[in-house]
Amino acid sequence: MAILLRAGDPALNDPFLDKALEGMILSASGWRGIFAETGNEEDTGDAIKPVHGVIAALAAEVFAGYLIRKNSGLKKAPVVILGMDTRPTGPAIADPMIRLLLVSGCRVRYTGITAAPEIMAFARLARETPNFVKADGFVYISASHNPIGHNGLKFGLDDGGVLPASETKLLIEEFRRRLAEPDRISRIVEAANQADSLALDEVYAAEKQVKQEAFQAYLDFTREVCAGSSDLPHEGPGEIPELIARGLQDQPLGVAADFNGSARTVSIDREFLGSLGVTLHGMNDKPGEIAHRIVPEGESLDPCCKFLEKLHENDPSVMLGYVPDCDGDRGNLVFWDHGEQKARALEAQEVFALACVSELAHLVWTGELKYDNKGNALTKAAVAVNDPTSMRIDRIARAFDVSVFRAEVGEANVVGLARKLREQGYLVRILGEGSAGGNITHPSAVRDPINTLVSLIKLLAIRSEGERKGFFELWCNLSDQAEIYRPDFTLSDIIAALPAFISTGTYTPEAVLQVKTTDHGLLKSRYQKIFLREWEERKELLRTRYGITGWEAAVYNGMEEKRGISDFSIAGKGGLKISFINKTGHAAACIWMRGSGTEPVFRVMADVEGSDRRIERALIEWQRKMVSEADNTRGVV
CATH class of the missing domain: 3.30.310 (TATA-Binding Protein)
Incomplete structure (x- = not known):
């Protein structure tokens, strides 16, 4: 890889660096800015300004120092997983980061392109074996749903989630402190060029192997999330995937995916959904093949609707579709509306509401959420959401007799709140930012369109058998709508059974x-x-x-x-x-x-x-x- 930072480069000066920093937002949700060399947020080029290389390198140095201090007393170099989404500027940001992580005393495992939930599952599940090294933290290069010329950074530890706001604040404070040093540029440039070339080559040479390990870790973890708890009074968690597959034999399901060139193009989607018996049809499925606006809202869902309608015409079992954002940690849905006889997009708040119904019904179905003979919950259970999540969730939670707790916008805030509630004895399986769509299903700590799809698939596939009520019939009974249930229900029927609410769309x-x-x-x-x-x-x-x-x-x-x-x-x-x-x-x-x-x-x-x-x-x-x-x-x- 070429060295992006060169001493004496006229583009490496304080005014340019200060201007680049003015355009950046540093928060618990990510450090983001326009990294494209031209400063145009719609620029599809792969070059960044040299000062952005300094910013990336300094951020890596600060994170390395954070890990070293956190692991003080351990006589080993911190292991950092580094990956990125499919934005063209990703590699130019990764290189100076890898260099500073190495110079700072870290071991680096580089995945290349990987979905955000994938790198987080990898960080969580990576365990020490003779050929497998446990991670201490991860850095993910992405600007999520922002335009293509943007990019940014997320930091996390080995728990599979981004750093909580309190820890991110420490990183930001140290980052700003080092930016105030008079030799900030020259010191970072010198450090970047001191990276051992052999160690750097080894990092890049191992990329394919590391990516395969991340893929497998994510696949295994997603199966765990789908199954749920291992301490169940009925068949046990292994039965959930088998029940889905069995249900889909009777009620086949095809899914249309507009990958939009995202990191999900090289992730587990086909293999995992295929293991459940779902047929996946993809479009824009090459990495970096970004065909339209990245944020999966509004008009960005139209191509998937058209794709779904075309597929449904030839195969009526194709009834769902999804569109992920660039890092693949959220994906809003489209579906075949049996009433209107056409495909339409689900609003973000609808998607989250459906996921909540499914995952709370999951807890009832498995016996984890129990009731007395008057219908009062015996289990202390909760849903954690962000503050603009629709009050529809409160109505859903009321039907299941579980509590709703709210945090400020930001995935780290919601994940932190759910963690805190579990420490207080609450059962929290479902959480998320309803205003942005998609759910976080415990033990995952990040939004994931695969988990969202699984929630809807469970509603459709796990149907009533004899005395055992399926997920949708459980919802109908608990929400005092038993009269609307019919065995041949469709997704349109499930949506119609949600509490009626109208919310302003986040991206309108x-x-x-x-x-x-x-x-x-x-x-x-x-x-x-x-x-x-x-x-x-x-x-x-x-x-x-x-x-x-x-x-x-x-x-x-x-x-x-x-x-x-x-x-x-x-x-x-x-x-x-x-x-x-x-x-x-x-x-x-x-x-x-x-x-x-x-x-x-x-x-x-x-x-x-x-x-x-x-x-x-x-x-x-x-x-x-x-x-x-x-x-x-x-x-x-």
């Missing part, structure tokens, strides 16, 4: 604002004054038109939720939600806001019980108006 134009106020605590303080004024003006209309009789504010910072707050500013950069209470005392709608941690935008949302989209439209327009007024208000605190 209505959900995004540009704000000038950088102090989001101040912005929310101004917003509070505006909201209180607006509430007094509108409360009678809200009561008569929508049945809203009161409100409650809640803030979300990291893993912490505070409800009933009287000072909106304490949300800071976290989430702020206002729930609207109806005459029965239940929250029937809400509005929410938060500045993105990975994109330079401010997100808003409305969530409304029922099927009247006009109410959601009215609330989101009101929310946008109030946030904009708060942003344009000066001198009001």
Whole structure:
């Protein structure tokens, strides 16, 4: 590999580095920025600016130091797995990182292109054997769903999840401290060029073998996630995959995948789904064959809908489709709608709701979630979600008599919250960021479209047999909808049985604002004054038109939720939600806001019980108006 960092390069100077850093966002969800050499976020070239090589190298040095300190006392070099998605700038970022990891005293295992859930499963399952080295941590090069010219970094340890926000904060602080050093560029350039060429060659030479090991570790782990707990009163976890395969013999299922050139093109999808009896049909299935917008929302799902319709015409068993993002840790779904007789996309919140129904039914079916003779849960169980996840999940959880806990947006926050709940004795099988679609199924610690597909497949394949009720019939009974169940149900019937809610899509134009106020605590303080004024003006209309009789504010910072707050500013950069209470005392709608941690935008949302989209439209327009007024208000605190 060519050395990207050369002493004396005129492009390696402080002003260029400072400008590159200004465009980066550093958060627990990832360190991201535009790495394309031209600075164009849609640039498909593979070159990066030399200063971005410095940034990547310094980040690797900081992570290496973190691992060394964490493993102090162990007389071995930390082992770091490094992989990337299919963005063209990935290799140019990987090379300086590998060099600094080696120079810093780490062993590097390079997977090349790998899906995010794959590298995390590899880090989790890698165990010490004569020919297999246990990892101490991983670095993943990706900007997830951001445009192709973006790239970034995620860091994690050997537990299979990204670092929690508290640990990421330490990395960011050390990264910034070293950036303040006067010799920051020259020192990193010198260090990068000191990497042992033989050790570097060995890292690249082992790439194919390491990738095969990652693939197998991910395949084994996904089978474990699909099966569930090994401590069951019935057939045991090994029966779940067999039951799926048996069910699909009677009810065949084909799946269409628009891989969009993502890292999933070289992952386990075909092999694992095939082992369940699912026939997979792929398009855009070569690594880097990115045919359309990366984020799997809205128009990005249209090609898969058309592909599904074409396949379904020749084979009616093809009824599901999915589109992953570039790193393959999320994938929203399309399906054949039997009612409309065409393919349509599922909204992200619908996808997560279906996964929750399935995985909670899984717990009931296996006997892990038990009830007394009055229908009260004997098991202390919970679902962990992010703050803009639709209240539909609360209704689903209520049917199963399990609790819902919310954290601030960010996968690390939700995973950390679920971990904390388990320490408190809760059974937490299903968690995730409902606003972005896709689920995290324990023991996995990352969103995964394969696990999402498995959740839906279980709903379709594990049907009632004799006295043993299948997943969907369990849901119908627990949600007081026993009368709608019929043995020949379809996915359309399952979707129709979900609690009715309408939520603003995360990536719709209505959900995004540009704000000038950088102090989001101040912005929310101004917003509070505006909201209180607006509430007094509108409360009678809200009561008569929508049945809203009161409100409650809640803030979300990291893993912490505070409800009933009287000072909106304490949300800071976290989430702020206002729930609207109806005459029965239940929250029937809400509005929410938060500045993105990975994109330079401010997100808003409305969530409304029922099927009247006009109410959601009215609330989101009101929310946008109030946030904009708060942003344009000066001198009001």
